[in-house]
Each structure stands twice: as C-alpha cells, then as structure tokens.
Amino acid sequence: MVQAVQDPTSVGVVAPRRIGIDAPLPLECGRLLAHHELMVETYGRLNAARSNAILICHALSGDHHAAGFHEGARKPGWWDNCIGPGKPIDTERFFVVSLNNLGGCRGSTGPSTINPDTGRPWGPDFPLLTVRDWVRSQALLADALGIARWAAVVGGSLGGMQVMQWTIDFPERIAHAIVIASAPRLSAQNIAFNEIARQAILSDPDFHGGRFYDHGVVPSRGLMLARMLGHITYLSDAAMRAKFGNELKIATPSFNFDVEFEVESYLRYQGQSFVDRFDANTYLLMTKALDYFDPARDFSNRLDHAFAKASARFLVVAFSSDWRFSPARSREIVKALVDAGREVSYALIESQLGHDDFLMPITAYHDLLRGYLHRVALECEA
Amino acid sequence: MNKLRPDLALICDWIKPDSRILDLGCGKGELLAYLATNRGVRGYGLEIDSDEVQACIESGVNVIQADIDEGLRDFEAGSFDHVVMTQALQALQRPDEAIAEILRVGRTGIVTFPNFGHWQVRLALARGRMPITASLPSAWYDTPNIHFCTVADFEALCAQRGWRILDRRLLDRSLRGGWRHRLAPNLFTEVAMYLLQAPRLEGFTA
Numbered sequence: 094m095v096q097a098v099q100d101p102t103s104v105g106v107v108a109p110r111r112i113g114i115d116a117p118l119p120l121e122c123g124r125l126l127a128h129h130e131l132m133v134e135t136y137g138r139l140n141a142a143r144s145n146a147i148l149i150c151h152a153l154s155g156d157h158h159a160a161g162f163h164e165g166a167r168k169p170g171w172w173d174n175c176i177g178p179g180k181p182i183d184t185e186r187f188f189v190v191s192l193n194n195l196g197g198c199r200g201s202t203g204p205s206t207i208n209p210d211t212g213r214p215w216g217p218d219f220p221l222l223t224v225r226d227w228v229r230s231q232a233l234l235a236d237a238l239g240i241a242r243w244a245a246v247v248g249g250s251l252g253g254m255q256v257m258q259w260t261i262d263f264p265e266r267i268a269h270a271i272v273i274a275s276a277p278r279l280s281a282q283n284i285a286f287n288e289i290a291r292q293a294i295l296s297d298p299d300f301h302g303g304r305f306y307d308h309g310v311v312p313s314r315g316l317m318l319a320r321m322l323g324h325i326t327y328l329s330d331a332a333m334r335a336k337f338g339n340e341l342k343i344a345t346p347s348f349n350f351d352v353e354f355e356v357e358s359y360l361r362y363q364g365q366s367f368v369d370r371f372d373a374n375t376y377l378l379m380t381k382a383l384d385y386f387d388p389a390r391d392f393s394n395r396l397d398h399a400f401a402k403a404s405a406r407f408l409v410v411a412f413s414s415d416w417r418f419s420p421a422r423s424r425e426i427v428k429a430l431v432d433a434g435r436e437v438s439y440a441l442i443e444s445q446l447g448h449d450d451f452l453m454p455i456t457a458y459h460d461l462l463r464g465y466l467h468r469v470a471l472e473c474e475a
Numbered sequence: 476m477n478k479l480r481p482d483l484a485l486i487c488d489w490i491k492p493d494s495r496i497l498d499l500g501c502g503k504g505e506l507l508a509y510l511a512t513n514r515g516v517r518g519y520g521l522e523i524d525s526d527e528v529q530a531c532i533e534s535g536v537n538v539i540q541a542d543i544d545e546g547l548r549d550f551e552a553g554s555f556d557h558v559v560m561t562q563a564l565q566a567l568q569r570p571d572e573a574i575a576e577i578l579r580v581g582r583t584g585i586v587t588f589p590n591f592g593h594w595q596v597r598l599a600l601a602r603g604r605m606p607i608t609a610s611l612p613s614a615w616y617d618t619p620n621i622h623f624c625t626v627a628d629f630e631a632l633c634a635q636r637g638w639r640i641l642d643r644r645l646l647d648r649s650l651r652g653g654w655r656h657r658l659a660p661n662l663f664t665e666v667a668m669y670l671l672q673a674p675r676l677e678g679f680t681a
Contacts, residue, residue, distance in 0.1 A: 408532070427539060428549045431519065434495075439539045440528050457525055464533040 102177045103169070104136045104184055107161035111200060114233045118195075121223045128209075131234055132157045132193040132200035136176060137184035139240075144473040146240045147182060147466075148231060149191040150248030150255035153323070153379050154371060156199035159191035160184075174454040181462035182247065186470040190238065195230045196222045196378045204374030205306065217303030221378055224251075224386045228258045232266065244473045245269035245466065249451035250418060251379070254386045257426070260403035261388055269469050270405040271462070274415055274451040276422035277396050277429065278387035283417070286326055287380040290319035294373045303374050316373045317364030324363050329414040329447035389429075396429035403430075407437040408465050410451075410458065417448040438465075479509050481650045482666060486559060486585055489642065489670050490516060494556035497580065499543045500563040502527050504536030511536075518555065521546045544568055547576040555581045564588040565620040571632060578638060578673035587668045590645075592625030592661040609648050610665045626661045629669070637674035644668040 109132045118126040134157045139146060149159050149172065160176035162169050176182045176189055193201040196219065204219040211218075235243070246267050248256045253275025259267045276283070294300055297315030301308050325333075337356040352358045392398035407430055411423035420441050430437040442458045444450040450458075479487070483506045490496060493515045498507050501520025504527075510516035522528050523542040531538035539546065543560070544567060558581030564570045565588055577584040589610045590596075599606035605615040613620070624632075626645060633640055645656045645664035655663040 424541075424549060431539075431549070432551055432554070436517075436537055437519070437539070438528075438532055438537050439541075440525075440532070441540045443525070457529070460529055461532060464529055467533070468535050 102179050103173070104161035104177050106164055107134055107136065107158075107170075108164065109134045109157050109200065112234060112237055114230065114237060116233050116236070118226070118230055118233065120220050120226050122220050124220045126195075126202070126220070129195055129202040129230065130200075130206075131195065131202070131230065132197075133234065134158060134160075134170075134191050135238075136160050136189040136191075137187050139188040139238075140473070142473070143240060144242070145186065145244050145470070146188045146190060146235075146238070148235070148243050148246045148259075149176070149182075149189060150227075150231070150246060150252035151191070151194065152248070152250040152252045153383070154367070154376075155252070156197060157191050157193040157201075158199070160189070172452065174452075175459065175462065181459045181466060183463075183466065183470070186474075187244065187466070190234075190240075192231065192234060194227050196227075196375060196382075198372030198375040203372070204303070204378065205372045214304075214306040216306060216374060219374065219378070221381050223382055224254045224258045225262060227255055227382070228262055231255070231259075232263055235266065242266045242268060245271055245469050247271040247273070248275070249273035250275055250448065251383055251386075254383075257388060258386075260405045260407070261399055264402050264404045267405045268472070269465075270403075270407045271410070271465070272407060272423075272426060273410045274412055274418050274423075274448060275409075275426070276418040277389065277425050279384055280422075284384050286322060287384055290322050291377055291380055293318035293322070294377060297373075300373065303377075305373070311368065312373045313365075313368040316368050316371065316376060317361075319376060320367035320371075321360040321364040324360060326417045327447055327449045329416065329445065331414065332446045335445075396425070397432035400429055400433040400435055403433070403435055405435075407435060408461075409437060409439045410442060410461065411439070412442050412444040412446075412448070412450040412458075414444045414446060415448045415450060479505060482561060482587060482668070483509070485644060485646075485650060485668060486561065486587070487514070489583075489585055490514065490557055490559075492516070495554075496557045496559060497521065497550065497555045499547070499558065499560040499577070501531065501536070501538060504531035504534055504538060506559065506561075507531075507536045508534055543573060547573070547580055550580040552579050553582060557581055557583050557585055559585045561585075561587045562589065565622050565624070567622060570622050570624075571636070574632075574638065574671070575636070578671060582672070583641065584671040585669070586671060587666060588624065588629070589620075590626050590661065590664040590667050591623035592627060593665050594662050597662075608665075626664050626667050629667065633669075633671065639672045639674065640669055641672055642670040 111130050112133050113130050155171050158170040159172045160170040178185045193199040196203045198205050204215045208215040246256045246259045253272040256270045256272045260270045294315035297312035299310040300312040340355045388399040389396040409423050409427050411420035427439045440461050496518035498520045501522050504520050507520050520538045528538050528540045558577045567573050595608050596606040645660045646666045648665045
C-alpha cells in the first residue's frame, strides 16, 4: 500500500462513490427505471471549463475501479497501467470518470441489488439491457456530474461498443471516440460462445431460475464454466501454447479427470476466482447486451448510415493476435466511418496475447493512446 | 510547419481546394497536414509502418494502418476526388492492379515514380551493374523496389489500359523540368509525376 502511494504514476488510494440518478430511464425493452444508482470513481480534476472529462466504458467483467488502489488492497484497478499521472490517460490533464454499468454487480443497481417494489433482490425480474440503455444511463451520470461534453469516451471490447453508441446517440456530447478491440456487432461464432456460457449458468441446479439469492446459494459451477469458456476466447492459441504447452503437472498421466494439465489448472483457477467476485445474473445480462449490440439494425443494416450523425473524431485500435474481435472487425468499423465521411484513424498493434491485449501495457499501444490524447488535451485547454 | 517536401509541393498544384483525398503510403502525413491547413482538404492516409502511423496520430492526421494492396479494397468507387501515391509504385506486388484500384476509388489518381530509363541507369546497366543513383540509392539485394519501369513503359501501360493522362511532369532530381526533358524525356527524367483518370465508360457520369 505504501508503495502504491509513493508511485508517482499511480492515482494512489481511491474510493468509489454511489451516485443516485433520479431521472427516469426508459429502457429499450420497453420498461422504465424510475431511479437507479451507479458506482463511480473519478481520477484527476475537472477543469474550470469542464472540458477535460474522459469517460471510461468497461467491458464484460469490468467495473468502476479502473485505477489506483482501494484502501488496504494490493491489486490496483483493472486499467491502472493506462490511467494515472503521466500515463496514456493522464490524470494530470484529464478528469477521468469510470463507472460500474447499470445491471452490474459491483454496487450499481442490478440483479443482485434490492428491488424497491419487493424488498428482495431483483434477480430475474431485472430488465435485460442494451448498450444503448447503458449509454443513456451514462449520459444521465454526465448530467449529474455537470459534464455537457466528454473530451473523449474510451473503451475496449464491449466498452468500445458503448463508445460507438455514444457517437450515434449523443453526437454533440462526445468530441473523441476511442474504440479498442471491438466489433460493430457480434458474429454468429461470438453469439454461440455467449450462448454456451449462458446455458452453463442456466442449467446449474443452484441457479433456481435466477432466484438463487433466496436459496442462499450461487450457481458457482455454471458461472465457473462460463468464465472458463470466455477465457479461452480472450487468449490466442500461441499465447496459451507459450504459457502452458501441453505440459502435464505430474510425471505420468493418471487416467482420470483430475487436473492433469497446466491449462486445466489455470482455467479452473480463473473460473473459481470469478465466482467469488461476479454475479451470475449480471453475467447473463452482459452477454445478452453484447449479443443485441448492432447499431446498424435501425439503419437498414447500414453501419455507415448509423454513423452519419456522428461528429466525433475516432481512433480505432485492433490487436493482431485478437481472434475474438479480430482486426477485420475493427476494419468494418473503419470502413463504415470512411464511407460516412467521418474523421477516423486506425492502428493495428502487433501483439501476442489475444483479445486481452487491450488491457496490457504494450509500448506501441500506449504510445498511440498517449499521442492521440495529447492532442485531445491541447484541444480542451484551448 | 516545416517546408513541404518539394515533390509533394508540386503535387499540391493538382489538388483542388476543399477536396477529399486519399494518400497511399502517406508516411508521417506531411502532405495531408499541409493540405488540411492550407487548402481545406480532408482525407486519410494509408500507411503500413507503425512508426509512421504514430507520427500521423501525433500530428492529428487521419491515418489508416493498412498496406496499399489490400487497403484499397475497402474503399467505395469514386469516394475520393484524388488518390495520391508517391514513390511507391515500384515497390508494389502488382503496380498495374494498384493503379486500376486507385482510378476506381479516386476520380483522379496522382502517381509518381523514379524513371528507370534515365541515362545514369542505362549507363550503369551498360557497364553490367545494377544502378545506384540519388533517386535509387539501394543495392539490388536490399531494395524495396521490385517493379521498375521507365517513362515509356508507364505510358505504354496507360495506353493499353485506357487510362487517360490528364497531365504529367517529368523532372530531374532537383525537380526541375527543362528542354532536355522535353526533347528526350525517357533519358533525362529522374522523377515522373502523372495525373491520371479512369477511361470514360459508356453511360458513366462522374
């Protein structure tokens, strides 16, 4: 902890705050949330012109704790290598806002929080959400924080989808859009992986139709399987080979189904630790939001028409070893933006790990973000 | 801003104010930055090298990281007023296909290349050696250039494919023209610059 405070490139000890949103939020499913709460962390200072705010949109399993350390914690936030004083998202220059999305399980209103109408956890009664719903909720958060326009909205993977939706739904409220390792919609293969993950959870006897809170259990086997499956898609074949080979943990095969290979041990560990920090209903909701995302759907499947209203400048970034949202998917985004006549740059980062590379401190990647955001900072100081 | 590279400055004469351009192999994006500031021109650079892409990003130039051969496919026909490709033709796998793509994507194409018919090149070849000159500085084994052509070759290809030469500039290494270039262009040109257009198609209106 002491170490963290002394590190000049760390935002240090941070604490989240819960912000109540009293404006009613109409959802795409047709229902209305009269009130909701969002867990939020902020880093850096909002300038007098309120023009230097950056919104961070998290991916499937992310949350509001993007940078710094919670009191007493040894692990920093999920994007600590990128956010801090002198880091690519420089908290000396920007006011950085990170939230746990609506429907999350880290303190924001979601399936595991109490439904005021029943006094019990929402569970399966919590509405399914879309990326557009999240963006509307984030816009209400921006209102609450007094931010009329973001200097930039930044996100990787599912976070990148929120960034794109911002440019379409609130073009006047976003100056720069940084879309990292994302896709304009899911492929059938992507949806197939999500469906297996959901079935793993839904078929766990401890799921109880989503009301497992009332039974004092969690569908840990299902959630663990879902995470194990997800993890495979986050890593490249080469990265897994480099990390695990097909090494046996013991000298000779024991001809049973215990953990025998390094990769099995790794996946079980990842799955198990996920169960301890994540909610099964939130996982279902997040994967559905991914599946539903398709901004072109409202525009006769023309993504370029969807972007016609956008006025932000875009930076689109892809990673060479990412097969979950491959560079070709980012190129689809870029093509639509070019066809729509929008301002866009696209960079392909040479990488090894796979989809997870967007969270890694790869020098070329961080230099790129730093170089781009340097110009953004100059704009908002002007 | 630093002074624009002389060959790029010449290209600017062919580019209409407020037009939309695509610069293939845009390097650090000098041409795009200059045209954006001085001519209100908007567009993108295509560049494969990561350091150059980084430089473009740092100077606020729109850049798309892709190589020319595959990158052009992503653009719709006629989506740019000008597509520019400087000193890259000789390094492409299929220069002829690239030019056809340039003229599909752009209403006009601007192409520059080093002339392999220059007398110094011919002199070196007459001596039995591959040329090393100011505009062709690499040895044969480490040159990126794999498809050399002469001014005469290039114009023969244009004639064969029906590409229209709207304008050309045949220059020495200081980018000057002169009577010798007019008299014997293929012998005295070191840098050739062409303004091209696709053949007029029946029923096609630009």
